[in-house]
Amino acid sequence: xxxxxxxNQKGGVGKTTTTLALGRGLAARGSRxxxxxxxxxxxxxxxxxxxxxxxxxxxxELFATPPRELASLVRTSAVERMDYVCAQTALATLERxxxxxxxLGLALSQALSRHAGQHDYVLLDCPPTLGLLMINAxxxxxxxxxxxxxxxxxxxxxxxMVRTAEMVERSRRRPMPxxxxxxxxxxxxxxxxxxxxxxxxxxxxxxxxxxxxxxxRLCNTELLxxxxxxxxxxxxxxxxxxxxxxDWILASEAQSLxxxx
Ligand SMILES: Nc1ncnc2c1ncn2[C@@H]1O[C@H](COP(=O)(O)OP(=O)(O)OP(=O)(O)O)[C@@H](O)[C@H]1O
Ligand SMILES: [Mg+2]
Numbered sequence: 001x002x003x004x005x006x007x008n009q010k011g012g013v014g015k016t017t018t019t020l021a022l023g024r025g026l027a028a029r030g031s032r033x034x035x036x037x038x039x040x041x042x043x044x045x046x047x048x049x050x051x052x053x054x055x056x057x058x059x060x061e062l063f064a065t066p067p068r069e070l071a072s073l074v075r076t077s078a079v080e081r082m083d084y085v086c087a088q089t090a091l092a093t094l095e096r097x098x099x100x101x102x103x104l105g106l107a108l109s110q111a112l113s114r115h116a117g118q119h120d121y122v123l124l125d126c127p128p129t130l131g132l133l134m135i136n137a138x139x140x141x142x143x144x145x146x147x148x149x150x151x152x153x154x155x156x157x158x159x160x161m162v163r164t165a166e167m168v169e170r171s172r173r174r175p176m177p178x179x180x181x182x183x184x185x186x187x188x189x190x191x192x193x194x195x196x197x198x199x200x201x202x203x204x205x206x207x208x209x210x211x212x213x214x215x216x217r218l219c220n221t222e223l224l225x226x227x228x229x230x231x232x233x234x235x236x237x238x239x240x241x242x243x244x245x246x247d248w249i250l251a252s253e254a255q256s257l258x259x260x261x
Pocket of ligand 2: 015016017039043125126
């Protein structure tokens with residue numbers, strides 16, 4: 001089982017969209033995929049059509065004493081082989097509780113280690129803040145995927161996120177490969193082109209040499225949770241770019257696994 005954290009401390013850069021698109025892509029290639037919504041705003045949970053009031057069962061239960069088993073929180077989606085776990089708005093209160101309860105930073109890793117073998121890939125949709133939930137995600141992750149909006153202001157956020165991933169890598173024995181995915185790219189603008197170039201200059205081959213374009217069809221992420229047949233009506237530039245991005249990430253996974261062997 002491989003765990004990917006989809007993270008960026010900046011909001012609105014395409015984290016949730018990337019989680020859904022890569023998850024769908026992996027499921028289409030035959031893998032069993034679990035998407036976990038770690039964001040108290042619950043965008044992904046809502047995309048799956050789950051009401052947030054009253055709160056569904058979900059990630060919060062992993063932090064209970066004793067914690068619930070992850071398998072009991074897994075829901076099946078309309079996309080074959082793609083399952084998910086809901087977020088709850090109450091996750092926002094976890095950050096306050098954490099001060100009194102040491103060890104909460106590993107709750108997700110522990111839940112996932114007991115879940116090994118039930119899914120091939122687990123994708124963690126992180127909130128845009130470096131708090132307890134993101135720390136849980138990074139502690140559990142085998143790889144960090146950083147969607148980064150191709151615009152100049154996003155470069156600071158990217159540098160911060162890369163430093164955080166490097167810190168996590170230093171504090172544990174396992175490597176933490178980083179894959180930067182330029183998103184929301186508008187190739188007609190100079191600012192977009194410059195940002196893409198700088199990303200590649202500053203972060204080298206950790207950055208995908210292509211980009212996910214702005215595509216109005218992706219303003220509605222519900223498309224990504226429709227059964228496979230429905231996608232045919234929506235070939236979409238961004239979706240085909242996400243397929244290429246997945247090829248790149250999987251090639252990099254193969255390389256990291258080879259190095260580790
Ligand atoms: N390639 C794209 N083309 C057009 N719209 C997009 C694209 N990717 C994402 N969007 C839209 O941009 C908005 C932000 O995307 P998304 O919710 O995935 O970002 P996020 O990083 O998860 O945000 P948050 O930090 O709030 O969780 C959404 O409305 C989404 O539908
Ligand atoms: Mg999101």
